[in-house]
Amino acid sequence: MKKDEHSFFSRRTLLKGGLASAVSAGLLSIPNKAWALSLLDQGFENGIRELVPYPQKYPLLRITTRPVHLETPFSYFDQSLITPNKAVFVRYHLANHPLNIDESAHILSIKGNVNHPLKLSIADLKQRFNQVSFNVVLQCAGNGRALFSPRVPGAQLGNGSMACFKVTGVRLADVLKAAGIGPNARQIKYRGLDEPALPVTPAFIRALDIDKALSEHVLIAWAMNGEPLPMLNGFPIRLVVPGYFAPYWMKHLSEIEVINTEFDGWFAKEAYMVPDTENNGIAPNTPIKNKIPLTKLKVRSFITNIENGKKIKLNNGELTLRGIAFDCGSGIRAVDCSADGGKTWLPAALGKNIGHYAFRPWIITLKQLKNGPVNLMARATANSGETQPLEQPWNPGGYARNVVERVHAQLES
Numbered sequence: 001m002k003k004d005e006h007s008f009f010s011r012r013t014l015l016k017g018g019l020a021s022a023v024s025a026g027l028l029s030i031p032n033k034a035w036a037l038s039l040l041d042q043g044f045e046n047g048i049r050e051l052v053p054y055p056q057k058y059p060l061l062r063i064t065t066r067p068v069h070l071e072t073p074f075s076y077f078d079q080s081l082i083t084p085n086k087a088v089f090v091r092y093h094l095a096n097h098p099l100n101i102d103e104s105a106h107i108l109s110i111k112g113n114v115n116h117p118l119k120l121s122i123a124d125l126k127q128r129f130n131q132v133s134f135n136v137v138l139q140c141a142g143n144g145r146a147l148f149s150p151r152v153p154g155a156q157l158g159n160g161s162m163a164c165f166k167v168t169g170v171r172l173a174d175v176l177k178a179a180g181i182g183p184n185a186r187q188i189k190y191r192g193l194d195e196p197a198l199p200v201t202p203a204f205i206r207a208l209d210i211d212k213a214l215s216e217h218v219l220i221a222w223a224m225n226g227e228p229l230p231m232l233n234g235f236p237i238r239l240v241v242p243g244y245f246a247p248y249w250m251k252h253l254s255e256i257e258v259i260n261t262e263f264d265g266w267f268a269k270e271a272y273m274v275p276d277t278e279n280n281g282i283a284p285n286t287p288i289k290n291k292i293p294l295t296k297l298k299v300r301s302f303i304t305n306i307e308n309g310k311k312i313k314l315n316n317g318e319l320t321l322r323g324i325a326f327d328c329g330s331g332i333r334a335v336d337c338s339a340d341g342g343k344t345w346l347p348a349a350l351g352k353n354i355g356h357y358a359f360r361p362w363i364i365t366l367k368q369l370k371n372g373p374v375n376l377m378a379r380a381t382a383n384s385g386e387t388q389p390l391e392q393p394w395n396p397g398g399y400a401r402n403v404v405e406r407v408h409a410q411l412e413s
């Protein structure tokens with residue numbers, strides 16, 4: 001892994017933020033592997049989560065085997081702002097996902113309410129349309145689900161089902177325009193190559209409103225960090241919907257249909273719905289009157305250099321916190337930190353902006369800390385004005401967690 005973790009901070013930010021003290025406290029010398037291994041049990045009562053090897057991947061934390069669901073050990077988010085392809089999490093709904101695809105034979109068909117239905121090869125996509133690249137965050141809607149209280153059913157994810165990487169592809173809008181969208185188009189309905197293992201299981205088919213589909217940042221992408229997509233992350237092409245949760249980001253994309261109605265398949269009407277309340281929360285065990293689809297990412301931030309539940313050596317009462325923040329694309333305006341359970345907050349210094357849809361790094365050195373147990377918190381505010389709640393609104397799907405996370409540490413001198 002590249003040792004470029006701090007190239008995102010200017011020298012001045014580093015001096016202000018106290019990188020020097022982080023180095024002398026030994027925080028940067030922890031080898032990634034050892035740290036990853038110590039994360040086997042992330043301490044939220046889910047038992048041990050093993051690191052398992054898969055093709056094109058570093059060992060990742062196993063959530064489920066069939067379908068494959070793997071999380072990124074949190075230490076990777078402290079290593080570099082860009083998640084290496086081999087460390088990017090993997091999530092599937094259906095056990096019959098493809099493991100072998102002939103790129104030269106892969107066809108994307110555009111059909112439905114269009115003037116010219118298209119069948120495009122990967123070569124066609126690359127040749128016929130303008131290529132674009134930018135950095136973007138991918139996050140599973142259930143990221144952090146295991147931390148909901150009361151507990152909710154579903155894959156018990158820690159917070160490692162997110163990643164930030166550079167995508168390269170063509171605009172979906174350009175492809176749809178080439179097909180010529182007919183009148184009264186409402187949505188695109190789309191799928192990938194995976195199939196349900198049983199006939200009773202609904203296929204993973206998703207839909208996106210036509211306005212969003214035609215917006216300039218939605219891509220059909222074939223590359224992640226300049227390399228072909230790893231098989232498990234959607235080879236040879238996937239949809240990229242910046243600022244929206246991952247269920248919109250169809251992997252192994254094979255078919256797009258322009259429709260004049262609202263798609264009402266299971267994965268559009270039953271899954272990924274949240275209560276239509278101000279914060280999408282509802283009291284546990286109450287019926288949901290109105291549901292709406294979960295679309296935009298909520299603002300989040302994480303401390304990446306302190307592991308929950310660990311003993312930390314202070315340096316003359318000082319402790320440097322580093323981390324990341326992101327939102328749905330307005331960008332991060334501020335990150336504030338607290339070491340007293342939220343009574344007082346201090347502003348962190350923001351690092352380099354590598355794109356409004358990307359992770360934004362931040363750093364702060366807290367001073368005059370005392371020995372003993374401490375509750376470390378980071379709270380991000382987006383340019384949109386949105387900020388993170390101190391209590392997590394509850395919803396039955398365990399979706400869209402964005403509470404200010406608490407990292408418990410034992411400070412020692």
Ligand SMILES: Nc1nc2c(c(=O)[nH]1)N[C@H]1C(S)=C(S)[C@@H](COP(=O)(O)O)O[C@H]1N2
Nearest residue numbers: 089090091092093140192233246249250251
């Ligand atoms: N074809 C296909 N695409 C899919 C899914 C899937 O099950 N099949 N799951 C979605 C969900 S919910 C997530 S979290 C992301 C996971 O992307 P990743 O495996 O590249 O991390 O893929 C999305 N796209």
Ligand SMILES: [Mo]
Nearest residue numbers: 091140141246
């Ligand atoms: Mo997901």
